[in-house]
Amino acid sequence: MAVLRIARMGNPALLQPSAPVADPTAPEIRKLAADMQDTIEDIGASGLAAPQVLVAKRVVVYRMIAARIPQRSGLQPRPWTVMVNPVITPRTQLKRAVWERCLSVPGLHGKVPRYTEVTITYKTLENKTMNHEATSSWAALLQHECDHLDGILYPMRMSDLSLLAYNEETGPLALELKKGEQNIDPLFVDLVMRWPGKDKL
16 A cells, blocks of 8 residues: 555646547556555545546546535445546536536645536446436546546636636635635635635625
C-alpha cells in the first residue's frame, strides 16, 4: 500500500485519454486500486481516477461519506467502490450546475453543468459487471471522475468562468447560500462559513 503523488493541472498526463484495462483481475490493477484508496484516505477526498496518479488506465476509486452529502438530496453514503472501465450514460438531457473541487486543481472551486441522472456500468476487480443509476451529487461525482479518464478537467466543462474561484474567496458560493440554496455539498458550505467576507454581501 502507498500514498501516491497527485498530478496537477498542467501535467500532460491529465489531458490524455486512458487505455481500457484488459484484465480487471490482474494483480497490478488490484494494487493500483488499493494505493488509490490509501491516497484518498490520506487526503480526505471522495474520489480519484488513475490518470491523476500518472497511470493511464480506466480505473476510478470513490466513496461517498455522510458528511459530504448535501441536505435534501435524498442520497445515502456509498462504500468504497472500484470501477474498472466505467461507462456513463445520461438518463436525461437535463443538466444542473454543481460546485466542484479537484485534487488536480488545488486551491480552486467552480460550478460545472452535470447531467442530473446517469447510469454507470463498470467491471469490478473480480471482473463482475455492475450497473447503478445515480442522481444528484452522486451522478456529478461519477461524471467528474470519469472525465479524468478522457483527459478532461472540470474547468474545461464550465460554461461560466466567472464562477471559478479560489477556496479562500467564496463570493459566488456565499451569494447562493444567502439566497437560500440548500442542495450544496457541506464542504462548500464550510468554505463559506470560514470566509471573512460573507457578512458583507
